Amino acid sequence: MAPSGKGSTITWKSRFKRDPAAKDVDDAKAKEIVAGMYKSGFDGLRTALGETAH
DSSP states (O other): OEEETTEEEOOOOOOOOOOTTOTTOOHHHHHHHHHHHHHHHHHHHHHHTTOOOO
């Protein structure tokens, strides 16, 4: 987390490994799913704090 104007910027890194048995989910789709979960979580946190996206 770093100061950014009147708010903060969060830099988030993670690693994950998809189940090889999930043949209908390739690496790109798995990345899209996980990124969506993170975005939803941060959007929820922003809403809970009464903030808006920048």
